[in-house]
Amino acid sequence: xxxxxxxxxxxxxxxxxxxxxxxASIWGTAGLPFIIGSxxxxxxGSTRWYVAxxxxxxxxxxxxxxxxxxxxxxxxxxxxELGRLGVEWYTARRFGSNWQMKSMLIAAWLTAQPALDxxxxxxxxxxxxxxxxxRILERVSSSEREDQDDGGES
Numbered sequence: 001x002x003x004x005x006x007x008x009x010x011x012x013x014x015x016x017x018x019x020x021x022x023x024a025s026i027w028g029t030a031g032l033p034f035i036i037g038s039x040x041x042x043x044x045g046s047t048r049w050y051v052a053x054x055x056x057x058x059x060x061x062x063x064x065x066x067x068x069x070x071x072x073x074x075x076x077x078x079x080x081e082l083g084r085l086g087v088e089w090y091t092a093r094r095f096g097s098n099w100q101m102k103s104m105l106i107a108a109w110l111t112a113q114p115a116l117d118x119x120x121x122x123x124x125x126x127x128x129x130x131x132x133x134x135r136i137l138e139r140v141s142s143s144e145r146e147d148q149d150d151g152g153e154s
Contacts, residue, residue, distance in 0.1 A: 011045025057109035
């Protein structure tokens, strides 16, 4: 929720200052335009963050249902039915259907971030190693071809 507050606060500052400049230019005062602009900015920034977070959480649920299930069960122990349901129950369609489930999923996604980041990091390392091996094999095969070409000309 800290991220939501930060997104809302940053947007509130920008929109509030813009509204105060406009208000000062038109009416010669900036107090009320700043209050209205910053309030609207906070709502818009927080809402934008919630929409982006819910989309990302739903995408991650489809990719890693077991990890998000683990975090849902541990974050919401007063919902024991979450632990009784199998991994196949945890779908983006089900969690995207109402705001309570979506909000619970966002909380689980936020606590699962370190694990998800580690998965991405390991996958990236594997890809880099695969590309490195491929480049080495390409160099070896091209140098062998050059050796064969040089040997055939003598």
